[in-house]
Amino acid sequence: xxxxxxxxxxxxxxxxxxxxxxxxxxxxxxxxxxxxxxxxxxxxxxxxxxxxxxxxxxxxxxxxxxxxxxxxxxxxxxxxxxxxxxxxxxxxxxxxxxxxxxxxxxxxxxxxxxxxxxxxxxxxxxxxxxxxxxxxxxxxxxxxxxxxxxxxxxxxxxxxxxxxxxxxxxxxxxxxxxxxxxxxxxxxxxxxxxxxxxxxxxxxxxxxxxxxxxxxxxxxxxxxxxxxxxxxxxxxxxxxxxxxxxxxxxxxxxxxxxxxxxxxxxxxxxxxxxxxxxxxxxxxxxxxxxxxxxxxxxxxxxxxxxxxxxxxxxxxxxxxxxxxxxxxxxxxxxxxxxxxxxxxxxxxxxxxxxxxxxxxxxxxxxxxxxxxxxxxxxxxxxxxxxxxxxxxxxxxxxxxxxxxxxxxxxxxxxxxxxxxxxxxxxxxxxxxxxxxxxxxxxxxxxxxxxxxxxxxxxxxxxxxxxxxxxxxx
Numbered sequence: 142x143x144x145x146x147x148x149x150x151x152x153x154x155x156x157x158x159x160x161x162x163x164x165x166x167x168x169x170x171x172x173x174x175x176x177x178x179x180x181x182x183x184x185x186x187x188x189x190x191x192x193x194x195x196x197x198x199x200x201x202x203x204x205x206x207x208x209x210x211x212x213x214x215x216x217x218x219x220x221x222x223x224x225x226x227x228x229x230x231x232x233x234x235x236x237x238x239x240x241x242x243x244x245x246x247x248x249x250x251x252x253x254x255x256x257x258x259x260x261x262x263x264x265x266x267x268x269x270x271x272x273x274x275x276x277x278x279x280x281x282x283x284x285x286x287x288x289x290x291x292x293x294x295x296x297x298x299x300x301x302x303x304x305x306x307x308x309x310x311x312x313x314x315x316x317x318x319x320x321x322x323x324x325x326x327x328x329x330x331x332x333x334x335x336x337x338x339x340x341x342x343x344x345x346x347x348x349x350x351x352x353x354x355x356x357x358x359x360x361x362x363x364x365x366x367x368x369x370x371x372x373x374x375x376x377x378x379x380x381x382x383x384x385x386x387x388x389x390x391x392x393x394x395x396x397x398x399x400x401x402x403x404x405x406x407x408x409x410x411x412x413x414x415x416x417x418x419x420x421x422x423x424x425x426x427x428x429x430x431x432x433x434x435x436x437x438x439x440x441x442x443x444x445x446x447x448x449x450x451x452x453x454x455x456x457x458x459x460x461x462x463x464x465x466x467x468x469x470x471x472x473x474x475x476x477x478x479x480x481x482x483x484x485x486x487x488x489x490x491x492x493x494x495x496x497x498x499x500x501x502x503x504x505x506x507x508x509x510x511x512x513x514x515x516x517x518x519x520x521x522x523x524x525x526x527x528x529x530x531x532x533x534x535x536x537x538x539x540x541x542x543x544x545x546x547x548x549x550x551x552x553x554x555x556x557x558x559x560x561x562x563x564x565x566x567x568x569x570x571x572x573x574x575x576x577x578x579x580x581x582x583x584x585x586x587x588x589x590x591x592x593x594x595x596x597x598x599x600x601x602x603x604x605x606x607x608x609x610x611x612x613x614x
Contacts, residue, residue, distance in 0.1 A: 158262040161190040168483040172453050175338040175421050178480060179243070187272040191219035194264050197256050202266060205254030207599030208241075208307075210234045212251060212266055219269055227273045232286060236310035236353060237303065237598065239278065239345045242271025244336060245595040246474050278348055285355050289316035294612045297322060297380040298358075299366045299553070302330020303594045304585030305386035306353050307601030308608070313356040315609050320380075321358050324365045327417065330388050331586075332594070334417040335409075337447050339454070340477075343416075367552035372560070372581065382580045382608050385568060386601065389547040389586035395439065399497030400543075402505040404433060408440070408448045408544035415451045433539030434458040437508060439494060440544030441466065444591075446477040448542045449486050460486045461536070465493040465513050465526040491515070491526065495533065497541065507537050547591045565590060574604030582608055 164180045165171075171178050182190065194216045202212045211230050218227035231238045247253075247267035255263035277283065294317045298309045301323040309321045327333050329346040354360055366372060366387075375383050392407035394400055411430070414420045420430035436452040438445050441464035452460045462481070464471060467490050471478060482488070491513045500506035512532035515524035548566045561569040561577035567590055574582040584600030586592055 156195065156257065156260060157193040158257065158260050160193070160262045160265060161186050161268075163265070163268055168485070171339065172484050175454055177342050178339050181275055182268055182272045187219055187269060188222060190265050191216050191269060193257070193262075194220065195256065201254040201256060202251045202264070205251040206234075207250065207595045208234050208602055210251075210270075215273065216264060216266070216269060219273065224273060224276050228277050228284070231270060231273055232284075234602075235598065236307060236356075237349045238270050239274035240303070240332060240341065240349055241595055241598070242267050242269075242274055243341050243345070244332075246593055248475065250595065274345075278345075283348075283352050283355065285352075286314060288314055288357065291318070292316045292613060294318065294381045295320070295379050296608065296612070297375045297383045298386060299372075299375075299383065300324075300330055300386035300388060300585075300587075301328040301350070301360070302332060302386055302388050302585065302597065304388075304587075304597040304601040304604075305330065305384065306349065307598045308384045308386060308582075308584070308605045309358045310353045310356055311602060311605035312608060313353070313358050315605075317609070317612060319358045320361060321353070322361045322364045322366055324363070324387075325417065326362055328360055328362065330386075331390075334413045335444065335447070337412070337416055337451050338421070339450070340447065365552070367556045372553055372557045372578075376580055380580075381612055382582070384574075384601075384604055384608065385553065385576070385581065385583040385587055386585050386597070387550065387553065387587050388597075389549045389567075389591045391548045391550050391566070392543070393545045393547060394543055395494060395545065397494060397496050399499065399505065399508075402497055402499050403503050404431065404505045404539060405497065405541040405543065408438075408444050408542050409547065411448055411542045412444070412451065415455070421451070421455060430455065432457060435461070435538050436540040436542065437461045437463055437494075437536070437538045438542045438544060439463050440546075441471040441473055442544065442546070442591075443473045443477055445542075445544035446473045446481050448544055449481055450477075450484060452540070452542070453484050453486065457540070461538070462486060462488045463492050463494060463510065464488065464490055466523060467491055467515060470515075470523045493526065493528075498535070504539070505541055506539060507535050508541065510534055510536055547586070549587045549590075572603070573607035574600060575607060580611075 215227045215230040252263040298321045309319045328350045332346045392409045414430045418428035419426035420428040436457040438449040496509040498507040512529045513526040516527040519525040554562045568583045570583045570588045574584045582604040584604045585597030
């Protein structure tokens, strides 16, 4: 008797390592406008990129996502050309897909964990997320998820950046009444004052804010907690719990001679004037921004890249980025450094300013620089820059933007003595966002110092769940 035939194994799917490139504006054209640089996938491009996913059983990409998006499912839905399903899967875990798809550092998170990254061609998860979010906007109708019955509890969320928007949307969906307080005249926090239009169009941010409001969140603009009312007044009023998501808007400086000269800006001021106050549209918007021909940006992060690329578009003839470590240690996204280089921004690595010189009218006219070399790694794991004796030199410059990181504004801690803070001014919170003060949670940059949009959102999701458990227990 013949043996029954063994079932044939399915042939293994051949790896497609041809990652679909994102089209973008040509450098010579985009240097002269503030329009979005990355142009987004076409429908065909999105389907082609999604079809490369091999649907790993272990789902390493999802483990790399701070908000735990069901990445294989939403990519598979795109591949099946079922965009409503892809959107529904995304919105289970994030209320801000249009923002995350543009500014999250996917290359160090979900895409770094992607199995295909071992071959140097991870699935373009961020670009696919952006595609789905943009598809929803193009439909002109935003679908609102089911809202749980009212719990009768009131929550105040302070700060409408990525952490605050996340907490507000999560708690609103769970049935709590949420009031969202924003100090500025526009909601969005760092998404509107810090990130330029060419990287994150403000109508995208406004669309995400509108979505959060449609969930039932009430927005209060021009309201500074710590001045208009204190944290204790919120807690002693109608609110059962408070979330602090006020970010880190206090700039750090070098502490070198001449730093108080005119034409030396913090990156916060420079970008806030440019983005939130729309100096790039002057005189249509009455926000002057005085800037010379030769601009130096001090720092190597994404904020420094944003400032340098804004300076190019505002008409600077030369823009120089001064960074004390090598290119390999730069914290900025590789994509942003590449864009800056394409836009003819000049990089000076292993260099640090040690003083600024005046022109006789209290304006900066030059800076003294010192060459560095890399020594042993410091607490960040990066090699520490060590000065090279006798390597000083002068560079002529007429505008400086200092981008050395930020710390939280001390306004709320100064008016709340029983709120514990670190010596760096960040609020002390446990792994669920609980602070030392009863009924108060915190998350995002106010806890960590300046970090990423997606890490703030991740902290917001964790805090929202902890607050929900407290409010319903």
